[in-house]
Amino acid sequence: MARKKEEIKIRPFWYSDIWLFPKLITIITSLDKQGRVNAAPYSHIMQYDVMAKNPRMIVGFRQESHSFENICATGEFVVNCPSADYLDDMMETARFWPEGVNELDHTRFTMIPSRKVKPPSIEECPQIAECTVDQIIHLEKSSGIIIANIEAIVMDEGLADMDRAERIPAMNLPVGLGDQSRRYYYHCTTENMTMHELAEPPGGQQGGKIKMTMPWDEQGTAALMEVPVALRKMVCEQVEEFAAKKGAATVTSQHMRDMANEYGIDADLMARFE
């Protein structure tokens, strides 16, 4: 049955009152000019540069918030991601405590030293990003946006080696579903996650069916299969051209590496395809 649609008036706080943005929940720790700790939840947060050279995050704040004022004054903060077991404590840090109060003193959270910045990290958070300020954008009558350099990513030992299917339940990060009237905050957990495998595009090149014009050895084929499907055909053609120019009869993974070197592609990026 066709669903009737209606246009919604866009009012201030539309992003919270009407539109649903399920989000990551973080607790940002910062220091004021006197070195006093401040902590508060922030969810308006997203990766900004995915490459490893200058990894950055973008974070949105109310400009009068203590966190924003502290970060503008000191240039440093930490993004701590609590597990769902600590949702009550996270909500405690969201209360409007007076300036200079360390919200963490009213929770079960434990402060631990950060590695690259002065504000503390939170031990109970399995995933932590230590940040410095790259750019501050004051939007008129709206949020203050901070583009932050990620100085360090710190995780509970063992998490980084896990497969995603294992890491998601091990971290148990809650998903923020927004609030009603800045009072009733909704969250859910990742218990009923599902997984979908991305299908090959039509005419795609799965396994042996890929249209290669030269023989590829086993490792080379495996490396090619790790290239995202949208790029695979182009990479296949380029590596074959590269190998042919070198006078090779068979394409190997070494040709992919050599070509990447010649094109100035970062070794860490190439390692994802091996």
Ligand SMILES: Cc1cc2nc3c(=O)[nH]c(=O)nc-3n(C[C@H](O)[C@H](O)[C@H](O)COP(=O)(O)O)c2cc1C
């Ligand atoms: C789950 C959750 C997410 C939040 N995300 C944001 C956010 O992204 N930006 C923001 O300005 N306020 C956000 N808030 C509200 C602030 O945490 C709240 O205003 C807090 O009192 C600010 O504290 P501060 O003045 O110590 O920085 C969020 C609150 C909760 C509970």
